[in-house]
Amino acid sequence: MCPRCGDLEYISHILFHCPFATEVWDLGPWEYKLDTSPQTSFFDKLQYSMTQAPLPPFGFTGNALPWICWTLWTLRNQLMFENRHQSAIEVFTRALGALKEWESAQPIKQNPNPKSLPITRDTVGYPLEIICNTDASWKGGTRSAGLAWIFTDFASEELYRGSSAQNFVSSPCMAEALAIREALLQGASLNYRHICIKSDSQVLVLKYSFIRSLLSDDHRNSSGFSPISTTLAFSSSSSFLSCRYTFIPRSLNGPADGLAKSCLPAHLISSPPIVT
Numbered sequence: 001m002c003p004r005c006g007d008l009e010y011i012s013h014i015l016f017h018c019p020f021a022t023e024v025w026d027l028g029p030w031e032y033k034l035d036t037s038p039q040t041s042f043f044d045k046l047q048y049s050m051t052q053a054p055l056p057p058f059g060f061t062g063n064a065l066p067w068i069c070w071t072l073w074t075l076r077n078q079l080m081f082e083n084r085h086q087s088a089i090e091v092f093t094r095a096l097g098a099l100k101e102w103e104s105a106q107p108i109k110q111n112p113n114p115k116s117l118p119i120t121r122d123t124v125g126y127p128l129e130i131i132c133n134t135d136a137s138w139k140g141g142t143r144s145a146g147l148a149w150i151f152t153d154f155a156s157e158e159l160y161r162g163s164s165a166q167n168f169v170s171s172p173c174m175a176e177a178l179a180i181r182e183a184l185l186q187g188a189s190l191n192y193r194h195i196c197i198k199s200d201s202q203v204l205v206l207k208y209s210f211i212r213s214l215l216s217d218d219h220r221n222s223s224g225f226s227p228i229s230t231t232l233a234f235s236s237s238s239s240f241l242s243c244r245y246t247f248i249p250r251s252l253n254g255p256a257d258g259l260a261k262s263c264l265p266a267h268l269i270s271s272p273p274i275v276t
């Protein structure tokens with residue numbers, strides 16, 4: 001007979017069905033408590049526990065079910081053979097304490113898939129390549145844009161920077177495209193032969209890279225791209241031996257962003273756009 005409730009004692013009674021065991025399981029550690037009734041099998045209970053994340057205050061990540069079962073079992077033996085009584089909360093605390101101790105003793109797992117970018121042609125340049133960070137600042141009210149570009153060499157040494165402002169720019173995306181165009185024209189005039197354009201406009205980078213791959217595959221008659229984007233990207237890039245486009249997060253494009261913003265106010269004073 002069960003030493004706690006007097007019912008017939010069998011393993012699932014000790015672990016789940018005994019009122020004392022149910023009291024332990026009611027303490028957590030999941031948002032919804034475990035169904036300890038005989039209607040669910042041990043397999044059902046185990047499966048449920050594997051789909052549940054422990055609530056954050058408990059401070060562990062593993063599956064608590066085996067630890068609570070083990071503690072219920074060993075403390076039942078202490079009650080039987082040593083007459084030592086424990087409360088439900090003591091059983092629960094002891095189980096989670098053992099789980100946390102085990103987790104903290106495990107070696108730190110190496111992430112098999114680190115989130116760092118794969119090393120590809122897009123992330124590794126070569127010594128002759130000039131990096132050009134571009135950015136644009138667009139004012140919707142006046143439809144004017146500040147454009148900026150900064151050239152650096154392979155060792156991140158700044159070579160040249162430029163900026164300009166333009167009126168009648170229809171959208172932020174167009175402003176980014178114009179910044180790239182200005183950068184390419186400037187780069188060509190400086191006789192750079194290999195250039196890598198960095199822009200925080202993911203749309204443009206994807207589009208330009210894709211068009212470029214089509215052109216390099218000799219699919220020059222492919223359509224489906226707006227003529228103006230294609231013109232902006234390639235009318236100015238033909239003088240380079242290599243020209244590629246990569247995306248840079250806005251947070252890493254601060255200098256070009258600041259330069260684009262700074263050239264706009266002076267431009268708006270000297271040549272304000274005529275708004276009809």
Ligand SMILES: [Zn+2]
Pocket residue numbers: 002003004005006007013017018019020
């Ligand atoms: Zn019992």
